[in-house]
Amino acid sequence: MKTINISLVGVGGQGTLLASNIICEAAMLSGLDVKKNEVHGMAQRGGSVVSQVRIGDKVNSPLVPDGATDILISFEKLEALRYAHYLAPDGVCYVNNQEIVPITVATGQAKWPENIDEDLKKIPNVKVINALEEAEKLGNMKAANVIMLGTIAANTKEIKKETWIQAVKNLVKPQFLDLNLKAFEKGFNLAN
Numbered sequence: 001m002k003t004i005n006i007s008l009v010g011v012g013g014q015g016t017l018l019a020s021n022i023i024c025e026a027a028m029l030s031g032l033d034v035k036k037n038e039v040h041g042m043a044q045r046g047g048s049v050v051s052q053v054r055i056g057d058k059v060n061s062p063l064v065p066d067g068a069t070d071i072l073i074s075f076e077k078l079e080a081l082r083y084a085h086y087l088a089p090d091g092v093c094y095v096n097n098q099e100i101v102p103i104t105v106a107t108g109q110a111k112w113p114e115n116i117d118e119d120l121k122k123i124p125n126v127k128v129i130n131a132l133e134e135a136e137k138l139g140n141m142k143a144a145n146v147i148m149l150g151t152i153a154a155n156t157k158e159i160k161k162e163t164w165i166q167a168v169k170n171l172v173k174p175q176f177l178d179l180n181l182k183a184f185e186k187g188f189n190l191a192n
Contacts, residue, residue: 001032001158003056005064008148009083010049010075011100015145018171019073020051022149025167027055030159035062048079055158071155073148075131076100077116084123093123094151094191096131096144127151129190135183140176143183150187161188 006023010016020036027034032055039050052064066085072093074080080095087093104110113119120126129151131144146168153164165181172180 001057003054003059004071004156004158005069005088006053006055006071006073006152007064007069007083007086008049008051008053008073008075009079009086010096010145011079012047012049014049014075014096015142016049016051016075019145019149019152020053022146022164022167022171023053023055023152025170026153026159026164027053029163029166029170032158033057033059035059037062048082050083055156071152073152075145075148077120077128078102078113080123080126081113081116081119087124089124091125092155093126094148095120095123095126095128096148097128098132098144127191129187131187131190134186134190138179138182138186140179143176143179146172146180146183147187147190150184150189151191153184154188154191164188 008016008020024034024036034055036053068088069086070091072087074095076098105112131147132141134147135141135144168184
């Protein structure tokens with residue numbers, strides 16, 4: 001099988017790392033080789049978070065080269081623009097329709113992009129999803145990350161949907177499991 005390169009980008013506190021852990025769990029449950037790397041330096045202070053996951057028969061490195069991401073998931077709009085160069089020409093990009101103003105913008109040290117929605121449309125194969133709004137409808141906005149995870153599952157035919165669900169069950173705390181299973185299903189359906 002061709003190696004699947006997945007990049008998840010967001011802001012600290014959005015659940016990027018849990019989502020990447022569930023991806024790894026689903027791959028391992030499927031008997032596939034998986035490697036993951038993370039960059040989350042200032043994540044606790046609302047900084048950028050990047051997690052890359054590579055899945056295949058044999059994966060030698062956790063690093064996804066620029067321009068080689070098959071599935072780019074952005075939990076926030078500005079992060080999608082910041083990391084759009086990760087996306088492969090035939091890759092897909094799902095963006096959570098959320099804006100989190102960085103501290104540099106809030107303090108006047110930087111400017112927010114004026115045409116962020118127009119700039120997002122320039123990303124090849126991009127689809128903006130109202131994951132935060134959908135998560136709030138389910139009862140908890142923190143489930144937005146699992147909604148976004150569902151879009152990945154819908155795009156990785158090498159891993160069965162039932163295996164993704166088992167991975168969610170394995171890694172989500174029991175008190176949040178029902179919510180997250182609904183969130184996963186919502187994201188899976190929104191991807192199509």
